[in-house]
Amino acid sequence: MRIATWNVNSVRQRLDHVVSWLKATAPDIACLQEIKCVDDAFPREPIEALGYNVVTHGQKTFNGVALLSRHPFEESRPMLPGDGEDAHARFLEGVVAHGSGVVRIACLYLPNGNPVGTDKYTYKLNWMTRLAAYARERLKAEEPLVLAGDFNVIPAARDAADPAAWVNDALYLPQTRERFQTLINLGLTDALRAATDEGGHYTFWDYQGGAWPKNKGIRIDHLLLSPQAADRFAGAGIDRHVRGWEKASDHVPVWVDLDFAAG
């Protein structure tokens, strides 16, 4: 079973790319972020026509997340618990059956947090604390769980082409990385890091300053696996070439393969 995540930076602007990518890579489950539209405006039909079930949690103009699955959703629920005042559409979880059980997927769009020193950074840190509480609770079920999305976190220096450029940025400050490490310490596995220890694997290249042709990228899109998902790990990768498509998103898809038939 392939599970993928992709910040599409407007699903309506990127629909052709989404359809091409789904046809080419055929993920079983895809998590989309920054759909930038309300639920009624999501282009469901062309995606359903490829055999996907679709659930969305959108909002006007900004944010918005969606889950696509070849298998029906047994359940789905929007909103990260822990703050009734948080109106941003940044979280959507779904449960999907596979051959021998279920897998729970949380599609998330973690706040950027810039500029540092404003309430935006406080919101990011609080959101990460809430995410850890959510994960801690879900891990008690001892089931396959995948937290997938745009975390807006550069986990380590090897995850940036120019780490010095990010030292004062909300994506890389020590407090940000510490909270990401808290998730790992709960027992979650960074799927890309289960595949390779190398640096130079990026998922985002800014539109500005020729970041893509210069390969000045960062790795900020992640899939975190519970132990029961990590036990089924069969590979992970980044669909890097998608960044070179005309009018591309600034992010590219990241995926993990889980073999639920093994063992």
Added chain:
DNA sequence: ATGACTACTCCCAGTAGA
């Protein structure tokens, strides 16, 4: 000389992203 950003919105200059 410089690899000059993109998408959204009460439609267009301001905001957000990272």
